[in-house]
Amino acid sequence: MTHPPTPEMKQVLLDIIRSNAISAKANTITGLVKRGLANSTGVLTHSGWKQAIMMLPLAEQCHHLGITHEKLHGLNFQKAPELASWQHFSSLGYAGGYCEGGPILLLIRSAALNVLARFNKFDSRQDACIRFTEAQLIILHEYSDLILSAIRSADSQQVVRHFSEIYSSLMVQEWYPGLTPSAIASLFDTLGAEGLAQITSAIMEDPYLYRAGWPDLTMTNGSEMLWAEIKTTDRLHMSQITTLHRMKPLLSGNIRVVQLVA
Numbered sequence: 549m550t551h552p553p554t555p556e557m558k559q560v561l562l563d564i565i566r567s568n569a570i571s572a573k574a575n576t577i578t579g580l581v582k583r584g585l586a587n588s589t590g591v592l593t594h595s596g597w598k599q600a601i602m603m604l605p606l607a608e609q610c611h612h613l614g615i616t617h618e619k620l621h622g623l624n625f626q627k628a629p630e631l632a633s634w635q636h637f638s639s640l641g642y643a644g645g646y647c648e649g650g651p652i653l654l655l656i657r658s659a660a661l662n663v664l665a666r667f668n669k670f671d672s673r674q675d676a677c678i679r680f681t682e683a684q685l686i687i688l689h690e691y692s693d694l695i696l697s698a699i700r701s702a703d704s705q706q707v708v709r710h711f712s713e714i715y716s717s718l719m720v721q722e723w724y725p726g727l728t729p730s731a732i733a734s735l736f737d738t739l740g741a742e743g744l745a746q747i748t749s750a751i752m753e754d755p756y757l758y759r760a761g762w763p764d765l766t767m768t769n770g771s772e773m774l775w776a777e778i779k780t781t782d783r784l785h786m787s788q789i790t791t792l793h794r795m796k797p798l799l800s801g802n803i804r805v806v807q808l809v810a
Contacts, residue, residue: 560576564596565597606779606782610784613793616805617804619809623636643735644731644735644766653759656681657710657714658710659698660702661714664684664688667688678717680759703741708736761785775804777792777805778805779806
């Protein structure tokens with residue numbers, strides 16, 4: 549089991565990522581190397597880079613991830629900042645969902661439902677409808693090419709029809725609130741079948757890793773996607789850093805962190 553970095557090591561990680569002068573003891577660098585966070589010359593590994601970003605203030609995190617950071621003042625969010633933000637952007641003409649990762653996972657399931665049902669281990673289309681997408685991508689890993697092919701050949705009408713079938717489940721509605729057939733159609737049309745297939749292919753690398761850390765809002769104004777992580781006082785967590793870094797090249801449109809300020 550790898551031990552967590554010491555306070556001295558954490559400071560060195562911050563100094564490195566901020567390009568500050570480093571005056572670390574040799575054993576501190578050795579400790580970082582043993583933990584896989586840096587090499588012997590003081591260059592951060594990918595794990596060290598993510599660890600350093602996790603410790604930065606929110607604005608610096610966004611800078612290093614190449615994501616816009618903005619503050620939104622005066623929104624009455626109380627204990628539901630994601631919902632309040634979704635309502636705010638809905639009023640600006642955007643459509644989509646406020647359940648972290650939910651819209652993407654349901655788009656994948658809707659676009660590939662026929663294949664997921666065809667190879668369902670219980671020979672059950674209902675199970676294919678309600679079972680978590682990430683679980684199905686693991687269980688049906690040997691059929692990944694067929695799943696991607698189905699997504700690439702899907703059209704908006706088919707996706708909406710399958711979404712309505714999936715979303716008729718009260719459990720699915722509870723897990724992924726706020727979605728409608730028209731919002732799903734708009735998201736799919738904006739992303740495009742190929743764009744959704746590329747995102748799916750990346751998720752397939754490690755479905756359980758990439759099921760978390762998605763921006764809270766997945767929305768579109770009909771021509772451009774909006775991916776917005778909603779924050780109040782906290783910073784980006786490791787799952788968010790991991791997923792945003794991997795998916796950012798594949799997420800067309802506007803990716804931002806919106807910090808709500810009362």
